[in-house]
Amino acid sequence: MSQNTADKPPLIRLRDVQKKFATADGGLFEAVKSVTLEVRQGEIFGLIGKSGAGKSTLLRLINLLERPDAGEVHVAGRELTKLSRRELRDARQNIGMIFQQFNLLQNASVFDNVAFPLKIHGGLSRAQIDARVRECLALVGLSDKLGSYPAQLSGGQKQRVAIARALAPRPQVLLCDEPTSALDSETTRSLLETLRDIQQKTGVTIVIVTHELSVVEVLCSEVAIVEGGRIAEQFSLHGPRVERRTVLGQELEALRERTEREARWSAASSSNAAAAAQELHHV
Numbered sequence: 031m032s033q034n035t036a037d038k039p040p041l042i043r044l045r046d047v048q049k050k051f052a053t054a055d056g057g058l059f060e061a062v063k064s065v066t067l068e069v070r071q072g073e074i075f076g077l078i079g080k081s082g083a084g085k086s087t088l089l090r091l092i093n094l095l096e097r098p099d100a101g102e103v104h105v106a107g108r109e110l111t112k113l114s115r116r117e118l119r120d121a122r123q124n125i126g127m128i129f130q131q132f133n134l135l136q137n138a139s140v141f142d143n144v145a146f147p148l149k150i151h152g153g154l155s156r157a158q159i160d161a162r163v164r165e166c167l168a169l170v171g172l173s174d175k176l177g178s179y180p181a182q183l184s185g186g187q188k189q190r191v192a193i194a195r196a197l198a199p200r201p202q203v204l205l206c207d208e209p210t211s212a213l214d215s216e217t218t219r220s221l222l223e224t225l226r227d228i229q230q231k232t233g234v235t236i237v238i239v240t241h242e243l244s245v246v247e248v249l250c251s252e253v254a255i256v257e258g259g260r261i262a263e264q265f266s267l268h269g270p271r272v273e274r275r276t277v278l279g280q281e282l283e284a285l286r287e288r289t290e291r292e293a294r295w296s297a298a299s300s301s302n303a304a305a306a307a308q309e310l311h312h313v
């Protein structure tokens with residue numbers, strides 16, 4: 031579903047958003063400088079940049095965890111900065127989020143962690159909650175961990191519980207803030223596969239912040255490169271490889287080229303192996 035999103039309408043629209051923070055010396059630091067950004071429905075959209083570039087702040091502006099000093103935040107047709115507290119709480123039901131450090135409730139079982147957002151918003155029977163929790167845990171491959179506690183799980187499993195919890199209220203948007211930074215490379219690979227699989231099964235729109243090029247290359251359909259609080263460059267990862275303006279853009283294209291070359295090489299070597307096997311068979 032993330033493959034052909036070019037004709038889909040934008041589900042998230044940031045217009046001229048700005049965010050400043052007070053600094054220790056009494057000044058102001060502009061973490062996000064008038065950014066305009068659109069994320070289409072069904073996209074897996076990467077925000078990549080160096081530490082301090084403003085990626086996390088930009089992500090947190092999408093669900094108003096950070097309120098912009100100026101600009102508009104539209105998600106699924108609603109301008110979030112205009113909503114009352116109560117309306118915003120409802121609108122946030124449509125925007126799940128996961129974090130680098132998982133943020134699970136340590137004293138609650140896996141079941142209760144995933145059930146939590148369903149219970150606090152009410153409206154569902156116990157049987158409905160039970161069914162939805164099981165469905166979400168199946169989606170992340172943790173059906174057998176219902177009764178476990180976070181301390182009994184690996185980092186990858188904890189992040190899967192966090193994903194199940196974020197998806198439980200059936201959000202249209204899933205925000206991911208460095209979701210694999212605390213994980214080793216193999217666990218990262220399998221978690222990214224799970225995220226892609228979930229996107230395809232549910233159609234959820236994913237925005238992911240990372241500083242790892244390989245995460246963007248493996249997962250994303252579109253990428254924005256964030257530098258100094260601005261979008262320095264944005265492009266599709268399914269489009270042709272062309273010369274990019276930013277160093278990160280160039281590195282990402284080099285990575286794409288290497289992956290394509292390796293895929294060609296391994297296809298060629300397996301067809302050579304097949305041809306050799308056939309020859310042997312005929313001898």
Ligand SMILES: Nc1ncnc2c1ncn2[C@@H]1O[C@H](COP(=O)(O)OP(=O)(O)OP(=O)(O)O)[C@@H](O)[C@H]1O
Pocket residue numbers: 051052059061079080081082083084085086087088241
């Ligand atoms: N609550 C805050 N108060 C003060 N300054 C902040 C706050 N949040 C972020 N900043 C500053 O804003 C800038 C951008 O931070 P942000 O976390 O968005 O960057 P980032 O690109 O996600 O970096 P990292 O990968 O290191 O998290 C940084 O200089 C940071 O110190």
